[in-house]
Amino acid sequence: MNYSSELLKGTLKTIVLKLLADNKKMYGYEITQRVKELTLDKIQITEGALYPTLHSLEADGFVTTETEFIGKRVRKYYSLSPTGKTKTKEKVSELADFMETMKFLLDIKTKTT
Amino acid sequence: MNYSSELLKGTLKTIVLKLLADNKKMYGYEITQRVKELTLDKIQITEGALYPTLHSLEADGFVTTETEFIGKRVRKYYSLSPTGKTKTKEKVSELADFMETMKFLLDIKTKTT
DNA sequence: GTCAAATACATTGGTTTCTTATGTATCTTT
DNA sequence: AAAGATACATAAGAAACCAATGTATTTGAC
Numbered sequence: 001m002n003y004s005s006e007l008l009k010g011t012l013k014t015i016v017l018k019l020l021a022d023n024k025k026m027y028g029y030e031i032t033q034r035v036k037e038l039t040l041d042k043i044q045i046t047e048g049a050l051y052p053t054l055h056s057l058e059a060d061g062f063v064t065t066e067t068e069f070i071g072k073r074v075r076k077y078y079s080l081s082p083t084g085k086t087k088t089k090e091k092v093s094e095l096a097d098f099m100e101t102m103k104f105l106l107d108i109k110t111k112t113t
Numbered sequence: 114m115n116y117s118s119e120l121l122k123g124t125l126k127t128i129v130l131k132l133l134a135d136n137k138k139m140y141g142y143e144i145t146q147r148v149k150e151l152t153l154d155k156i157q158i159t160e161g162a163l164y165p166t167l168h169s170l171e172a173d174g175f176v177t178t179e180t181e182f183i184g185k186r187v188r189k190y191y192s193l194s195p196t197g198k199t200k201t202k203e204k205v206s207e208l209a210d211f212m213e214t215m216k217f218l219l220d221i222k223t224k225t226t
Numbered sequence: 227g228t229c230a231a232a233t234a235c236a237t238t239g240g241t242t243t244c245t246t247a248t249g250t251a252t253c254t255t256t
Numbered sequence: 257a258a259a260g261a262t263a264c265a266t267a268a269g270a271a272a273c274c275a276a277t278g279t280a281t282t283t284g285a286c
Contacts, residue, residue, distance in 0.1 A: 006271070007211050009243055010119030018219050029263050039214050049244055051265060073252050073263060092219055098120050099212050101152050106131050106205055119242070122272055142234050162273055164236060186234060186281050 002042050012045065012053055014095050017080070017088040020063065025079040028054055054078060062087050115155050125158065125166055127208050130193070130201040133176065138192040141167060167191055175200050 032045045057063045062084035068075045145158045170176045175197035181188045
């Protein structure tokens with residue numbers, strides 16, 4: 001099972017930011033694999049969605065990059081900038097609030113954490 | 114406060130279906146107002162989003178319509194069809210599942226219902 | 227009694243954000 | 257040696273929204 005694709009819209013940026021907040025630095029491919037394993041294959045981030053998102057976060061100054069070579073193959077690490085850290089908190093709490101609202105609206109019972 | 118618009122994407126159809134499931138029949142303008150008051154103005158459904166959505170639900174056979182006149186002004190009521198009721202359950206439970214996954218991924222604590 | 231705001235429908239054009247497909251290249255495993 | 261995994265990237269197209277605009281009626285405030 002995996003979700004109809006429209007559900008991911010609007011949440012991808014938040015997912016990426018949160019992963020970077022928890023892991024100091026990650027590279028693109030690593031992010032797709034981490035999300036896949038964390039969600040038991042329910043959420044699969046496509047590369048066509050991820051890379052433009054990372055580039056846009058960089059253009060907005062929320063992440064910085066450093067390139068590393070593994071043998072001859074390039075690997076591009078992303079890390080949160082100070083404004084990126086602030087942005088992450090904003091986006092995560094906005095999404096949490098939105099989910100509370102949706103829960104109420106749809107009368108959905110969620111498991112207790 | 115209201116949410117960045119991209120969050121609504123993918124959830125509008127589910128919201129509309131759920132409201133119709135709870136209220137037998139509703140008209141477009143009523144839906145926008147109901148969502149607005151239920152969410153304390155946090156979610157505002159625009160007419161440019163709502164009407165195409167309703168038309169698409171009708172085209173897919175998930176809702177049926179009946180027109181009523183209030184004075185000279187027309188009012189178009191929407192009701193769930195049998196397949197619409199099935200679809201509603203599917204969409205609501207898919208969204209609930211998605212929200213559980215996101216909660217885990219983002220380590221968000223939600224209030225207990 | 228008139229004028230603004232609310233009610234009620236609808237469409238068009240534009241943007242954002244994804245998917246699918248494609249491309250290049252390297253490394254690992256069988 | 258070939259297939260599959262790793263790792264980057266972009267382009268074309270679709271989906272789903274917003275903002276703006278349009279039409280028309282009704283209500284409420286002054």
